[in-house]
Each structure stands twice: as C-alpha cells, then as structure tokens.
Amino acid sequence: xxxxxxxxxxxxxxxxxxxxxxxxxxxxxxxxxxxxxxxxxxxxxxxxxxxxxxxxxxxxxxxxxxxxxxxx
Amino acid sequence: xxxxxxxxxxxxxxxxxxxxxxxxxxxxxxxxxxxxxxxxxxxxxxxxxxxxxxxxxxxxxxxxxxxxxxxxxxxxxxxxxxxxxxxxxxxxxxxxxxxxxxxxxxxxxxxxxxxxxxxxxxxxxxxxxxxxxxxxxxxxxxxxxxxxxxxxxxxxxxxxxxxxxxxxxxxxxxxxxxxxxxxxxxxxxxxxxxxxxxxxxxxxxxxxxxxxxxxxxxxxxxxxxxxxxxxxxxxxxxxxxxxxxxxxxxxxxxx
Numbered sequence: 249x250x251x252x253x254x255x256x257x258x259x260x261x262x263x264x265x266x267x268x269x270x271x272x273x274x275x276x277x278x279x280x281x282x283x284x285x286x287x288x289x290x291x292x293x294x295x296x297x298x299x300x301x302x303x304x305x306x307x308x309x310x311x312x313x314x315x316x317x318x319x320x
Numbered sequence: 321x322x323x324x325x326x327x328x329x330x331x332x333x334x335x336x337x338x339x340x341x342x343x344x345x346x347x348x349x350x351x352x353x354x355x356x357x358x359x360x361x362x363x364x365x366x367x368x369x370x371x372x373x374x375x376x377x378x379x380x381x382x383x384x385x386x387x388x389x390x391x392x393x394x395x396x397x398x399x400x401x402x403x404x405x406x407x408x409x410x411x412x413x414x415x416x417x418x419x420x421x422x423x424x425x426x427x428x429x430x431x432x433x434x435x436x437x438x439x440x441x442x443x444x445x446x447x448x449x450x451x452x453x454x455x456x457x458x459x460x461x462x463x464x465x466x467x468x469x470x471x472x473x474x475x476x477x478x479x480x481x482x483x484x485x486x487x488x489x490x491x492x493x494x495x496x497x498x499x500x501x502x503x504x505x506x507x508x509x510x511x512x513x514x515x516x517x518x519x520x521x522x523x524x525x526x527x528x529x530x531x532x533x534x535x536x537x538x539x540x541x542x543x544x545x546x547x548x549x550x551x552x553x554x555x556x557x558x559x560x561x562x563x564x565x566x567x568x569x570x571x572x573x574x575x
Contacts, residue, residue, distance in 0.1 A: 283546070
C-alpha cells in the first residue's frame with residue numbers, strides 16, 4: 249500500500265485526475281444505464297397496454313405479436 | 321431474386337441488433353471490469369515512476385486512452401454519418417447519435433487530466449497551442465452535434481443535419497493528430513503511434529496499453545447500451561404516435 253499512498257510532491261494532481269475520471273465515467277455509466285432501463289420500461293408498459301407498431305401488426309395477421317415483453 | 325443481406329446488412333436490422341448486442345454485452349462488460357482491474361493494478365503497483373516526470377506519469381495512463389477515445393468516438397460518428405447519408409439507414413443515425421455523449425465525456429476527461437498533468441510538468445493548466453485548442457474544438461463539436469439532435473424534433477431530419485455537420489467537423493481529426501508535427505506546440509509529439517518503434521519503455525508501455533484496452537472496451541459497452549436505449553426510445557415514440565392515431569380515429573368514428 250505504500251506505493252499507492254506515496255505519489256510524491258504532485259500527488260494531489262494525480263488523485264484529482266483519477267477522481268475526475270471516476271466521477272465523469274461513473275456518471276456517464278449511471279446515466280446511460282438509467283436511460284436504457286427507463287426506455288425499456290416505457291416500451292414494456294406500452295406493449296402491456298396492447299399498443300403495437302405498424303410493422304408488428306403487419307407481420308402478424310391476428311394483430312398479436314405473442315410477446316409479452318419488449319425485445320431485449 | 322432477392323439478395324440476402326450481408327453481416328452488416330443484418331446488423332442494421334434493429335431487432336437483430338438488439339438480440340446480438342444483448343448477447344455480447346455481458347461478456348464485454350466482464351472483459352472491461354477485468355481489464356480495468358488489471359490495468360489499475362499495473363499502474364499503481366507495478367509501473368515505475370518516470371525518470372523525468374516522477375509519479376505524475378500516472379496521469380498518462382488515463383489521459384492518453386481518453387484522448388485516443390475522444391478521437392475514435394468522433395471517427396465512429398463520422399463513419400456512421402457517412403453511412404446515414406448514403407444508405408439513409410436509421411441504425412447509422414442511432415450509432416452516430418449514441419456515440420456523441422460518450423465521445424464528449426472522454427474528450428472532457430482528456431482536457432481535464434491534460435490540464436492537471438500540465439500544471440506540475442509545464443507550469444500551466446492551459447496554453448492556447450494547436451493540440452490543446454484543436455481538442456477543445458472537438459469537445460465543442462460534440463456539444464454542438466448533441467444540441468442539434470435536441471433542437472430538431474423529427475429524428476430523420478435531425479440525423480441528416482447532424483450527419484452533414486459531423487462530416488464537415490471531421491476535418492478536425494487530422495488537425496488534432498498532426499498538430500504536434502505541423503506547429504511548434506508545448507504538447508509533446510506522438511510516442512506510441514510512430515512509424516518506428518514506440519519511444520516508451522515496456523514497463524510503462526504495457527500498463528498504458530492495458531488501460532487503453534480497458535477504456536476502449538468500456539467505450540463499446542457504453543456505446544452498445546446507448547444504442548439499445550435509442551432503439552427503444554424510437555419504438556416508444558412510434559408506439560405513442562400509433563396510440564394518438566388510434567385515439568383520433570376513434571374520435572372521428574364517434575363524430
């Protein structure tokens with residue numbers, strides 16, 4: 249652990265760089281994941297209400313896709 | 321006779337893309353975690369301090385991969401934009417749009433870590449030299465393209481406008497790459513991507529390459545996830561339009 253703690257006189261700049269990376273990339277990962285989950289939930293809700301895309305209706309003559317959940 | 325689509329043709333089908341990316345993502349995420357852990361171990365416990373820069377060389381292990389990905393991200397946006405204009409395929413738009421915030425984030429990271437590296441090594445956080453300025457322009461290009469996507473509501477129109485701007489902006493990529501050769505910059509010239517052997521000792525080069533691989537894997541995990549979210553967003557919009565159409569048709573029938 250000594251190696252990781254003793255980063256010399258410019259340690260503050262090194263930790264600030266890694267800290268900024270952690271915050272920015274962590275935020276980006278959280279935001280993209282949250283967006284994907286949100287969109288999938290909306291899609292599942294709409295499909296549960298029986299709303300279908302035109303292409304899905306055209307593909308099945310009965311007008312039913314037979315899938316309870318959105319494609320993942 | 322109907323020609324069978326090739327690999328990219330099939331991948332351009334949103335349903336097949338969702339299926340394939342869904343299968344690849346868990347493996348790619350696992351690879352990213354492993355590479356990141358190995359990379360950080362090498363950086364903090366194995367890599368020696370630089371003979372001139374001392375421990376501040378540790379900033380390089382995140383600065384250089386971020387800068388590479390900032391440019392790779394824009395290269396992806398450019399190629400997807402060309403694909404979008406030529407084939408008018410919505411998946412090309414999806415790929416270009418989804419790469420923007422990720423590329424912008426890595427560009428900002430390259431700027432921040434470069435600045436934090438510059439202060440102890442150059443004595444200043446920022447200089448208006450060709451390399452730094454052209455990377456700042458790249459960051460603004462990303463922001464401009466994101467703003468354009470937000471400003472135009474109809475996705476296919478937004479896609480065309482953004483694709484044209486992205487292709488025009490791609491002139492900045494060679495300027496960034498060769499700025500250190502064309503102009504007298506405070507930023508050092510290339511040490512790894514040179515025609516002769518890399519000018520870095522393997523004890524520093526290997527951790528750098530592992531971190532670069534980790535960051536690249538993370539980029540693709542994020543890009544694939546963002547693309548999936550965009551496909552779902554467009555389906556949600558399409559379903560809502562169908563809902564509105566159905567409601568209007570119902571009102572029309574009652575009237």
